Amino acid sequence: MKCPAEMVVYMHEYLDEEISAEHEKELRAHLQNCEECQIHFHELKKTIALVQSTSHIQAPENFTANVMAKLPKEKRKVGVQRWFRHHPILTAASLFLVLMMGSVVSSWDQDHQLSVSKQPNLVVENDKVIVPEGEVVKGDVVVKNGDLEIQGEIDGNVTVINGQQYMASAGNVTGEIEEVDAIFEWLWYHIKKAAKDAVNVFESGETDKEK
């Protein structure tokens, strides 16, 4: 018996799950009567099952690592960005440090002008403040960013920030002498100030609330 040629086409339509109801009916009717086509259809289905049965093999070990090793080098900038993303706490800490240092350095820079407490008989020469011989300076003397040379007499405390004080043999200070010249001490002094300011903010906030 010669089978209609379209039967094989219908079989493939069936296997592609695209067969129309009409064609499917035709195909089924034909398969019931035609052993040859039955075998053909069965073989096709078996073939598919066999192909599908080929066990799913896996990529070799280290496949990903090998691929990654072959990729062109990435830009450095990205590596840094990724480091930041993977270490958020360190990033926050370093950011804090950077800002902190920035403000410290900038205020350190700003403060680099010589300033001195105002007593009429102090003499200022370049970066040096001189208590002239024979003079008596009344009150506390504060010198910032400069040296203090005491040839005369100071009736009070002496504070030298970021500088040095030289005492001549005839010099005399009645109060205490304090030198603040290391950056760490200066930093400590600033931190104390900042802490005090912060406390003040909170306290004023609370008093605002109370009002």
Place this chain on the structure above:
Amino acid sequence: METIVKKRIKQVLKGDQDAYAEVVEIYKDKVFQICYRMLGNRHEAEDIAQEAFLRAYVNIASFNIDLKFSTWLYRIATNLCIDRIRKKKPDYYLDAEVAGTDGLNMYSQIASDARLPEEDVESLELQETIQREISKLPEKYRSVIVLKYIEELSLNEISETLDLPLGTVKTRIHRGREALRNQLRYV
């Protein structure tokens, strides 16, 4: 999964190479499988699969993020496989006897290091027979059959992957199935 992949691709586009490792991890088996079934040889398959990922990485900027990444990747892989098949074709045929051996043909030279520890020998042989028959198909039928029955893509996806009209894909699948049926009917 596509959303994860898209996210990683966006990171790759920004230049983050490590994000690509995850993409490779997700698709390595699929791509390797395509290459293995197309080429019938693990060493070549590994070679081409790596090349496919490399090409995808280098050309990632040309990937349209609105499309499916797998389709694009599989296209690169199948094209590379087809190129490789065409290139090596004049060199030797699998059926050809190896010079200086008695009745040994190239089939016996194919590395059969597929790791199937729990499979028994019989099924291993069947697997090899099937793979051999797939390898014998002309590459235009081979690619559609591999994508359809091993990667389980839909006809539309195959048409997109291979950049072929749907009708052509169907015809090739039909012919591929018939060719395989002729070879595998007595297995």
